[in-house]
Amino acid sequence: MRAVVIDRYGGPEVLTVRDLADPEPGPGQVVVRMAASGLNRLDVFVRQGLTGPGVRQPRALPHVMGAEGAGTVVDVGPVARTDLVPGDHVMVFCGLSCGHCRYCRRGETSRCPAYAILGEDAWGVQRELVALDPASLLRVPPGMSSIEAAAVPTTFTTAWTMLMTTGRLRLGERVLVVGASGGVATAAMQLAARAGAEVWAATRSPDKARRLSELPYVHHVVDSSAPGWSAQVRERTAGQGVDLVADAVGAPTWRDSIRALAMGGRLVICGATGGDRPDISIRELYQAHRQILGAPFGGWNDFVDVVGLMERTGIRPLVHATVPMERTGDGHRIIERDEHIGKVVIDLT
Ligand SMILES: [Zn+2]
8 A cells, every 4th residue: 555654854855655565454443445634734743753842753763644534444343343334434533542541431532641643653544544443433424525524533623622622612702713724723713603703813924814804704804924913903802802712823923812812811722833932921811810721632522523513514624725645745835835724635545
């Protein structure tokens, strides 16, 4: 089978497509023929060999890339605990967990002490065949394409967790999404609008500001290239600010994200793509009853909840580009140059 492999860390040029032996499924496992895989910042960080506090690395090289994806079941092991059958269209959830600790039993799998991520701690899904525990697989809703489904598991689970599970979004609240063109950001704006929020999008790019303002689920756009841009938000909300900020950028945006918050507002974070050592004022936080909440990805429950919503409402990922497996490096370049609005998906067929 072909796979997207790295033998060393570095730029997009270290991504290679190569033939590997087909997986040997265990008796309880299910084999999936992968159709597509959504790219995430995670893929870029894994490829670069990013190190630092809270960052995991592949345990060994060579490493197969890819955290999220979709495909078709081709084989079900004799003792697999599942009702999946060959031919079923499935999404792959990237969270790996023990299945029996107190968190796993509640569906809060991302809190499991043994938690690990496909494509980061273990070989990923950017390959033609993958053998997995059926606990990692969920059927794709009818009418959703493989390209769309490949951009759901990691992206929409993270967005859902930020807004709903951790952020406890309520009808009528104002939500500001910082770095609004990313995959999780566009998913968060779709979900927030559907949940009855007033949606604000912050971007540094005038071109993206124009394109974002044309999306039906974006109600206001803020130019976050301007120093002290949170003043725009406060001014345009009559001094009130927003109730929830979803920020995956980190150090460059935290100060203004906090200042954009209303009294008692919540800053929900799922990443730090721009750096993880922000310069903030502790007084600006506590004196206005503001909270900072961590929402790293989400659990199986969050995944099932958001896919159920997508099935009932027809919400679909915004796909910026689809690139063939051999051009995975080009997909990484699109993300690194910040050219995208929405998801970049690798076609594995
Ligand atoms: Zn567990």
